[in-house]
Amino acid sequence: MxxxxxxxxxxxxxxxxxxxxxxxxxxxxxxxxxxxxxxxxxxxxxxxxxxxxxxxxxxxxxxxxxxxxxxxxxDITGVLDHTFCVEHNAYGEIIQHELKPNGKSISVSQDTKKxxxxxxxxxxxxxxxxxxxxxxxxxxxxxxxxxxxxxxxxxxxxxxxxGLGKIDINDWKSNTRLKHCTAESSSVKWFWKAVESFDEERRARLLQFVTGSSRVPLQGFKALQGAAGPRLFTLHQIDASTNNLPKAHTCFNRIDIPPYEQYDKLYDKLLTAIEETCGFAVE
Missing domain, CATH: 3.90.1750.10 (Hect, E3 ligase catalytic domains)
Known part of the structure; x- marks a missing residue:
């Protein structure tokens, strides 16, 4: 055998x-x-x-x-000719399934369609x-x-x-912590200018780059969580070469931004960072 x-x-x-x-x-x-x-x-x-x-x-x-x-x-009268029996393909074999007892013999009508x-x-x-x-x-x-x-x-x-899929930029701005910069700093103004120019998908990628999630809590940005509890989104201007890309610290919902000399450079560096996350310094 x-x-x-x-x-x-x-x-x-x-x-x-x-x-x-x-x-x-x-x-x-x-x-x-x-x-x-x-x-x-x-x-x-x-x-x-x-x-x-x-x-x-x-x-x-x-x-x-x-x-x-x-x-x-x-109204399906005269349009559909069905019974309470359906067919499905199971590994090449057509099998019939009755949706209710004796369904094969019960026609679907206007009264029973729902x-x-x-x-x-x-x-x-x-x-x-x-x-x-x-x-x-x-x-x-x-x-x-x-x-x-x-x-x-x-x-x-x-x-x-x-969480919420749509990102409210005003809520984002209102619940962002600024470190070593102010609302009047060029890097802060240019950051939000870039965010406003992004479409919804790119904003979500930026949020994911910085926080590890593309979704917003039900209560809005004020309820963002870090590794050790509540932690606001943070913009941190650092003293570093402007040839560097922005650096994300996802445990702290923080993004480090070098003092770029002009808006176009900040935009290009930020875009490169969020589109090509792998290989750059993300903590």
Missing amino acids: AQQRVSFSRDPDGFALTHKAQRLDIEHLSYFHFVGRIMGMAVFHGHYIDGGFTLPFYKQLLGKPITLDDMEDN EYVRLYVNWRFLRGIEAQFLALQKGFNEVIPQHLLKAFDEKELELIVC
């Missing part, structure tokens, strides 16, 4: 060999559990995740059903990922218990997890 060959690998910690596919199937849920705990820890400590999820994800995390109340309501959409969206969202989502949710709730989330809706939870 021919023997079946299977591939094995030793995991990095030197434990016993395991079959790759079996290990992936058994252990991959632990990764989602880990991600959930990281999300919970970020929320607990007031830090923000640079990225986000869809609103249905946040609704599921809150334990709320997914709805499409804001969708356009069009039910169809609700069942279909829930199925599409959870099909194949329910176990993974539940593992992530479990990890999140180990840090942030579910009952503490009842006061929030999905949009508020998104803000709590990711």
Whole structure:
């Protein structure tokens, strides 16, 4: 009898060999559990995740059903010919799934279309990922218990997890600390002139360069956090060669700016620093 060959690998910690596919199937849920705990820890400590999820994800995390109340309501009579049965491709095999008992025999009508959409969206969202989502949710709730989330809706939870996406320059200016310079210093005026000329994406990159995050706390710039607690965004003029690039200290939300001789030079150096962070002195 021919023997079946299977591939094995030793995991990095030197434990016993395991079959790759079996290990992936058994252990991959632990990764989602880990991600959930990281999300919970970020929320607990007031830090923000640079990225986000869809609103249905946040609704599921809150334990709320997914709805499409804001969708356009069009009459489908004579337009769609569907039943409460859908098909999906599973590794090359077409499989039918009934959205409700005996769904294959139930036609979707004008009166039942909202039910169809609700069942279909829930199925599409959870099909194949329910176990993974539940593992992530479990990890999140180990840090942030579910009952503490009842006061929030999905949009508020998104803000709590990711912070504000849009940057308010006036709020930024009003909550910036100046070190070894004043509001009338050329470097300060030119810095804000450069910021005002940036588009939203470039402003976010600058904020990430200096603070380590492109997101703004819900309370605005006054609530920025450093490594050891609250720490305002800081502009620090330093005595250094104007051939140097600005230097960021992300633990202190501080940017060191040499005394550049003109605006164009500050703009070019600042732009180079935030666009080409890797390789420059970022602490």
